[in-house]
Amino acid sequence: MNVHITRQPVFDIHKNLFAYQLLYNKTVACSPPDQSNDRITAxxxxxxxxxxxxxxxxxxxxxxxxxxxxxLVKEIAQAFPKQKMIIDIPNISSPDPEVLAACYSLSQNGYILAIDDFVHSEEALPLVALVNIIKINWQRSTPEQIQQMRQQLAGLHLKYLAQNIEEHQEFEQAGRLGFNYFQGYFFARPEPLQLTEVAPSKANLLRLLAEVNSPNITTSRLEEIIATDVVLTFKLLRYINSAFFYLLKEVESVRQAITYLGEEKIQRFVTLVLISELAESKPRELMRLSIVRARFCELIAGQCPQDVSASELFLLGLFSLIDAIVDIPMVQAMEKLPLSGAIKDVLILGQGAYQPFLEIVAAYERGNWQRCLAAGKELEVDCTKLPRLYLEAIQFAGTIV
Incomplete structure (x- = not known):
């Protein structure tokens, strides 16, 4: 059985990363339809x-x-480390004694328990008393229902997690209602600011980003840009001497690094660092997601029988969230960057030859398996390889952010 695993970030009230929600599904095209949820979770x-x-x-x-x-009843969870896992319990309107006993045992042993997609009922209160986190689907609850639910559970020491938060306004409203944690892709959208122009601090970075990605950039100019910036130099040398490259001898200069990596990879590295500086005031997960998308797009290109540019697709994924990073419309961001027409067609118009690549990546990260498989079919990509490519993209992002 092929299991697709993806992760979705969960933030605290300060937009710091608190945890990840692991989502999974069988590869629909390659698995027997009678696989149980027990087997999939296992x-x-x-x-x-x-x-x-x-x-x-x-x-x-x-x-x-x-x-x-x-x-839960079989005590499978206790075979895994409590520091690394938060146990999601299905919303049970009337839990039986065996489930309550299993949850009590987990709680006593220090595991954090959460009830998924919670709907209040008197019969569920014995289970609620054992858990730490209540997860509420924001899109299926009104503020009045949430306030009433919190009043009914006021005597318990609970944290509240709002699921499916997709807009900044929803995040702010949920925060005012007392939620502690937030799951959704609100952070990957531009914040609704009054300004329509890029802030001066980001304008210089955007101009440098445009120069680095210009087709006329030279190796000597790249070396100059890096060598005159202490932060860039430090990050480059740390990156190339990381375990990711398995070098036998430490690289000690910018010129050595350029010689080893080559112009294209140096250009990519400087682009990554500049975008991370643009995203400095944003949740780190936004930059991390951009890099995962970039590497995932590039790896999928390597599996595609069509004649496509892997380096172009890397840039497609990397810049797919630039509007959220600089808080301006995507059209305006694209006017400032010398990217190819094929990339701009996807990011501005949502169409073009590269659109299925971004579609498959975005669908995978959200756990939309049917859309993911449909885009994979269009690209003639073997979707059973996607879990491995996704994990490789995550590991690559970990070397950068």
Whole structure:
């Protein structure tokens, strides 16, 4: 059975990364339809903790993992480290004694428990009393319902997580209602500011970004840009001497680094650093997601039988969130950057030869498996390879951010 694993960030009220939600699904085209949720969860746990090493997927953060009631009763969760996992319990209107006993045991042993997609009922209160986090679907709840629910549970020491927060206004409203954690892609959208022009501090970075990605940029100019910037030089030498490259001898100068990496990879590296500086005031996850998208697009290009440019697709993924990074419309951002027409067609118009690549990446990160498979079919890509490519993209991003 092929299991697609993706992660979605969960933030605290300050937009700091708190945890990841692990989402998973069988490869629809390649798996028998009768696989149970128990088997899928067991495979997720095996892949995440045993085969891949959870650190590669979530770094130092814990992950929310959905458990079936059957796996809870069988005490499967206690075989995995409590520091790395938050146990998602399905919303049960009337939990039976076996489930309550299993959750009590987990709570006593220091595991963090959450109820997924919670809907209040009196019968569920014995279970609620054992958990730490209540997850509420923002899109299916009104503010009045949420306030009433919180009043009903006021005597319990609970944290509240708002699911499916897709806009900054929703994040702010949920914060005012007392939510502690927020899951969704609101952070990957431009914030609704009054300004229509780029802030001066970001304008210079954008101009440098445009120069670095100009077709007329020379190796000597790249070396000059890096050598006159202490931060760029430090990050370059740290990057090239990281375990990612397995070098036998340490690289000690910018010129050595350029010679080893080559012009294209140096150009890419400077682009990554400049975008990270543009995103300095944003959640780090925004930059991390941009890099995952970039590498994922590039790796998919390598699996595609069509004649496409992997380096162009890297830039497509990398710049796909530039509007959220600089808080201006995508059209305006594209006017300032010398990217190809093929990239701009996708980012501005949502069409063109490269559109399926961004479609497959965006669908995968959101766990929209049907859209992902449809885009993969259009590109003639073997979708059973996507989980491995996605994990490789995550690991690549970890060397940068």
């Amino acid at each position: 495979r997720l746990l095996s892949t995440s903790f045993l085969t891949e090493d959870i650190e590669k997927i979530t770094g130092s953060k814990p992950c929310f993992i959905n458990f079936t009631t059957n796996l």
